Amino acid sequence: MPVADYAAYRTMLDRARAGKFAYPAVNVTSPTTANAVLRGLAESGSDGIIQVSTGGGAFASGTAVKDMALGAISIAEHVHRVADRYPIHVALHTDHCQADKLDAFVMPLVEETERRRKTGLPNLFSSHMFDGSALPLQDNLDIAVKLRERLNRSDLILEIEAGVVGGEEDGVRASAAARLYTTPEDTLEVARRLNAIPGPPYLLAATFGNVHGVYKPGHVKLKPSILKDCQDAVTRACGGAAQFYFVFHGGSGSELRDIHEALEYGVVKMNVDTDMQYAFTRAVAHHCFQHYDGVLRVDGEVGDKKAYDPRSYLAAAEQAMADRVKRAAVELRSAGTAMVHA
Numbered sequence: 001m002p003v004a005d006y007a008a009y010r011t012m013l014d015r016a017r018a019g020k021f022a023y024p025a026v027n028v029t030s031p032t033t034a035n036a037v038l039r040g041l042a043e044s045g046s047d048g049i050i051q052v053s054t055g056g057g058a059f060a061s062g063t064a065v066k067d068m069a070l071g072a073i074s075i076a077e078h079v080h081r082v083a084d085r086y087p088i089h090v091a092l093h094t095d096h097c098q099a100d101k102l103d104a105f106v107m108p109l110v111e112e113t114e115r116r117r118k119t120g121l122p123n124l125f126s127s128h129m130f131d132g133s134a135l136p137l138q139d140n141l142d143i144a145v146k147l148r149e150r151l152n153r154s155d156l157i158l159e160i161e162a163g164v165v166g167g168e169e170d171g172v173r174a175s176a177a178a179r180l181y182t183t184p185e186d187t188l189e190v191a192r193r194l195n196a197i198p199g200p201p202y203l204l205a206a207t208f209g210n211v212h213g214v215y216k217p218g219h220v221k222l223k224p225s226i227l228k229d230c231q232d233a234v235t236r237a238c239g240g241a242a243q244f245y246f247v248f249h250g251g252s253g254s255e256l257r258d259i260h261e262a263l264e265y266g267v268v269k270m271n272v273d274t275d276m277q278y279a280f281t282r283a284v285a286h287h288c289f290q291h292y293d294g295v296l297r298v299d300g301e302v303g304d305k306k307a308y309d310p311r312s313y314l315a316a317a318e319q320a321m322a323d324r325v326k327r328a329a330v331e332l333r334s335a336g337t338a339m340v341h342a
């Protein structure tokens with residue numbers, strides 16, 4: 001299928017919330033990792049979301065160029081080219097973008113979509129995240145409101161964050177003192193400000209103890225019931241139509257029962273990065289250990305071209321990451337839910 005257009009994406013989000021499942025939203029940094037997501041989604045009969053972070057975009061543009069927007073465009077164009085070879089819908093999203101990076105990352109991508117629409121081309125990305133969680137809530141929402149107005153004009157969906165996800169992602173580390181739990185009062189304020197602008201639903205990364213990265217058991221205390229408290233509060237104040245579309249950040253390494261509880265309360269997208277990174281690299285390491293004297297020229301020998309051709313271990317890594325995507329689709333109950341038409 002082609003990359004999900006606005007109508008298909010909205011249908012995806014509504015189906016997930018009504019059906020109490022969520023889409024794997026997988027960070028990619030190259031054509032190979034993007035292909036792994038498409039393959040994993042296709043093999044599990046799940047629609048899903050491919051996303052690019054600021055660091056992922058910079059990497060994808062080339063280590064000598066390091067242009068986060070350029071790399072994100074390159075990955076998105078690749079996905080637009082190949083997506084219709086897979087029988088599922090995929091949306092394209094950009095991950096965490098702090099206020100000081102908006103001008104270097106999200107805005108050039110929005111402008112690219114605006115340019116494309118003028119010539120009749122589909123949007124480049126389907127949605128963008130603005131992460132103002134490090135700012136006071138009103139400052140966060142002032143920027144979010146402006147961005148939502150701009151994105152609405154091009155059928156782009158906004159994701160924002162209220163509360164702080166712990167851990168580290170792309171070198172941005174949340175402080176130990178950061179509030180790891182969003183409050184219903186905060187999310188009511190989000191609803192009040194963002195619902196004042198008519199438009200499509202927005203995605204809300206509310207935090208309930210989640211952290212980026214994977215930690216040993218016992219270090220992370222997830223409280224998915226916070227999401228229920230927030231939904232209950234917004235339903236009481238604004239009615240059922242105002243219920244949130246939640247995003248579960250830092251999904252890697254989470255207990256299945258916490259994931260399933262979160263799905264009950266309106267999580268429609270779960271970001272998985274770390275577990276995918278591990279699956280990919282695990283396959284590369286396996287290849288190198290298995291073919292030690294093939295990938296290396298040991299003791300004057302010549303190695304084995306078949307073993308050190310990057311395609312050999314990257315194909316294994318693509319398959320391994322696709323398998324991890326399939327597991328995520330089962331855990332998030334999106335497996336087998338792919339839309340036939342949209």
Ligand SMILES: [Zn+2]
Nearest residue numbers: 165249250271
């Ligand atoms: Zn995140």
